[in-house]
Amino acid sequence: MKRVINIFFSFAATAVLLSVAACTDKNAVIDKSSEVENHNWTYINRVRFDVKIDDEKIPYNLEMNLRVTGDYKYSNIFVLITQVNPDKKTEVTRYELKLANKEGEWLGKGSGDLYAYQAPFRSNYKFPAKGVYTFYIEQNMRDNPLREVSDVGLRVERVQ
Numbered sequence: 001m002k003r004v005i006n007i008f009f010s011f012a013a014t015a016v017l018l019s020v021a022a023c024t025d026k027n028a029v030i031d032k033s034s035e036v037e038n039h040n041w042t043y044i045n046r047v048r049f050d051v052k053i054d055d056e057k058i059p060y061n062l063e064m065n066l067r068v069t070g071d072y073k074y075s076n077i078f079v080l081i082t083q084v085n086p087d088k089k090t091e092v093t094r095y096e097l098k099l100a101n102k103e104g105e106w107l108g109k110g111s112g113d114l115y116a117y118q119a120p121f122r123s124n125y126k127f128p129a130k131g132v133y134t135f136y137i138e139q140n141m142r143d144n145p146l147r148e149v150s151d152v153g154l155r156v157e158r159v160q
């Protein structure tokens with residue numbers, strides 16, 4: 001009986017590992033999000049992501065991940081995305097992400113009271129050199145804190 005149980009658990013563990021491996025996106029260098037504490041995103045709460053680039057010769061797509069609640073009061077959001085290169089050269093760019101249409105309907109994918117967005121901010125981008133790049137994402141709206149922002153994230157993927 002013990003042997004049957006061991007075989008069953010071994011089979012179950014293998015099946016779980018294979019299913020998790022099958023869901024992994026091999027083109028993604030990073031796809032992480034950070035929860036915004038109490039859904040109140042302040043100016044000083046810059047979200048940081050470190051990205052290791054091993055091949056500077058291939059292009060990458062860079063996207064910001066965002067989730068807001070249904071109580072978010074604007075139809076857009078402005079953010080500042082700072083990129084710090086391995087040589088410490090820094091570049092800051094301001095982006096606007098449309099969250100709702102003119103009728104007030106959310107443009108993101110809804111799940112319960114949360115709406116998720118994945119907004120490209122650089123396409124076919126070639127990093128200048130190999131190394132670790134640091135990205136900071138900060139809100140750039142008039143409200144401080146900016147209420148009803150649930151998560152902020154970054155996705156960097158190799159272009160296929």
